[in-house]
Amino acid sequence: MTTTTDTDATAFTPDPADVAAMTTSRPAGHGAVRAYDWIAHHRDNRAGKEAVRDLGTGRSFTYGELDARVDAMASYFASLGVGRGDRVAVLAHNGVEYFDVQFACARTGAICVLLNWRLTVNELEYILNDSSPKLLVHDTEFVASAGELQRRCGIATTLEIAGGTPESPYEQALAAAAGGPIDRATLTHDDVLTIMYTSGTTGLPKGAMITHGMNFWNCVNLGIPAGVGLDTVHLNVLPLFHTGGLNCYSNPVLHAGGTVVLVRQFDPGEALALIGDPDQGITHFFAVPAPYQFMMQHPDFATTDLSRLRIAGVGGAPCALTIMETWMDRGVLLSQGFGMTETSPAAIFLDPGDALRKIGSTGKALMHTEFRIVNDDGGDCGPDEVGELWVAGPHITPGYWNKPEATESAFEGRWLKTGDAARMDDEGFVFIVDRWKDMYISGGENVYPAEVENVLYQIAGVAEAAVIGVPNDRWGEVGLAVLALQPGAEVDRQQVQEHCAERLAKFKVPADIAIVEALPRNATGKVLKRELRTQFVSDDAPKIS
Template identity: 55%
Template sequence: MGSVRVFDWLEHHANFRGTEKAVCDLESGRSYNWIEFNDRCSRLAGYLKHDLSIKKGDRVGVLMANSTDFLEIQFACNKVGAVFLPLNWRLTVPELVFIAGDAAPEMLICGSEFKEVADAVAAEVTCVRHVIEADGAGGKTAYEDGISRNTPLPAISDLTHDDLAAIMYTSGTTGLPKGAMITHGMTFWNAINLGMPHRISPDTVHLSVLPLFHTGGLNCYTNPVIHAGGTVYIMRNFDPVECLRIIGDPDYGLTHFFGVPANYQFMAQQPEFQKTDFSRMKTAGIGGAPVPVPLLETYHARGLSIAQGFGMTETSPTVLGLDTSEAMAKPGSTGKPVLHNEVRIVDENGEDVVPGEMGELWVRGPNITPGYWNRPDATAETITDGWLHTGDACRMDEDGFYYILDRTKDMYISGGENVYPAEVENILYQLDDVVEAAVIGLPDEKWGETGCAVLVLKAGSSVTESDVLAHCKLQLASFKIPKNVTFVKALPRNATGKILKRTLREQFEKETILQ
């Protein structure tokens, strides 16, 4: 039979849903129905193909903040058969030059605020033939001119689920970034795996706040909602007060929201949180980092059960999911495997462990990357007989629910005992004055490594190191108790809100040496 053909989501919804709202850009106020959205994407595809000579397999780099333009480029690439290459706009020119040099895009489409950066990258990477500017607001730019001048291009007919849809580069927190190859099949299966349990339908109204260059922003739940024919509101930059206003405003009719723990923490800290009406929300999803149980309890007390899950760029991303009905019955769990993939928990020898025992989570299925762009070595290290090694420490309880304990690289060994920072952080979040918490392992002459708790406290808090340690001693084994507690104004985070523990380790290891 061969591989399954890729079908055009937008053309389908233009035919069936027509004048119903598809996407809305909150920053510029631009809103498009399905006919308009499909027309713009098709005209952009014509511009790419006819004016810029972009063909199937060519990479198209995108360096811009969240907007409906971002989604238009993704779907225009799909229609041409080009490979969508979203770029992290927080990276420096040398970092972007490395990625562009590796992926070799034919062109870059950039937001106006990143035009200088894009030009600098193009000057260093000779394969980039065009730099096209878009302002994210429908202004007079080469991007809008290209759309207006071209006729709609029908979707390519010979595209299959095995063809590349995108290359998404990992954050590079442990070294040079790798480009995870994302196939059209991966994007489709994620829409199914995530869409059904999270109740995504044509009636879904989703607020997208995470960076769209990251799989969390693009695929949780933005692409699945578009696949279903729902409505997506795009926020340029996350604003906790504005998020609460939109969630509570019946005129928006919001039903879905997805964020990382930091998003939920920042919203819960606002005075408006206690007055927000969450009653219309069908699913509020959370992922990207271990979730403190007290945070789940805070939202549950306001009538909103947050659905946890687990995924990676390499898994498109959904692997595990917890239904909202069981959010508080199994707090801290990332749920069970979604329908169209399978998982294992293995020991250091790749052998399955028994329930309750910790090991590394492995994943296999149609939602898994075929490998890393230009990196057969990394692919061979990460994938064994189709099983992707996630690098995450995990256990399964007697009821079949999975718990991601931490990234195995974040685990440290103190006196021969494995310590998972997420477990300690959950205990720290029980303290009312703790706003943010990160635990890292630092070198220790006696124990090999010991924990250092780095905390952000509420303004005016009088909590001391002794208070924190006394709280930990009541609930943690001695080897898990941090040796040191440090208070800071803010924790370093990447674009999606993940705490950069490598940065913390480097900072505090250096301070330890200087002492």
């Protein structure tokens, strides 16, 4: 249902002048380049062309129909007083509603805040108090969470999707708003369209600001080498709150006038069936390594017709050699790439023609991207010398919402410091070899140990806590909590997992624990995680299941 309430919850609401300062905290270099309306363009040129096939609800929308939905959502914004610079949050599984909201924001100058539905209410509370949305759009599944978040964060209005039926509050709101006034905004590439929150190394999320320009340049950077065009039919299985789901390749496909096929959540058998179905006509697919692994382990993998796939992209985490080879044996060359939320995300891409001879590489810089691999002295590394990867270009974030200090520390001049260790071979191909930061990736989701460690310290009897990522056949990496206990205390894995599960998203919960007398530290007291990795991440170390 739609509710409007006055609450006592305290939420930070920036002054409009402060919003302008936040959205231009670093010069993006585009001047006054105007942002254009993609969906309106396709309405004028191919109104009857299928834009979105929403398999979760069995609905299909042409560009003309999608344009009408976007207009109705923009009119609904106006009825709520949501305008330029205001935030609209989405807490939902994949559906056409993501595109309704995103492109309505693009028309009105509002900013969409995409929420990870895996997070707990406590985790979402911080994000929503930081971004201060006026409207929260949510699935029925999250109605209880939405109500609690509305109370805690002072959100004026919530809108329930309820499965996309005509009787749902969401669809009724669109129907009522259709034909109403719209506060259209003239926007430039430097205006912020989306805020995507990434976990911070301090344990608090940071809202990466995604501008209209970043969206556009990602379409150019990624769409051209991925062969995205009017005839593209892209199967999206990643969550649309994630940059990989929204921008690899869904937004580039809508920019080009192709078709995006949505499933609510990934299922390996369903994905294979859709790819193999000639009536679906899937030409493009993108995922992190885990879905590729689950699909190749499915009994239908060997018999699925994969011949219509032109591009199968993989990114978000290092892809194991066995995954690459297994798909290659089925005639599919996985196109690897490197990117991050802050790069919108495409930055480096491995052309399928080089996939066989450069297995393990993420490729070369995309057309509108520059990179450096920098050594400890700030100089450029030579061939095969490991250093930190820095990137620059028009697709780089201007910074983090409400966090000028984090923005400042993330950049060296115009260069974004990725925190990833990389090397470049003598042909210019980039290989990601490790991460400077302690972050690890579990099933395509970034996990920052500091956040988990903060929760572990709440357990009675825990004197010291450190979390490291350890290899896992299914998820790529999982967390190992290394604990030193107070004298006489006892803690077991089940206790740790139950405690963490109440306070953290499932993918952040440590898969196992190790008890040590004391954590190794240097002279300044910093925990030496490299020694923990040597102890627990080795051929002789016990495997985490």
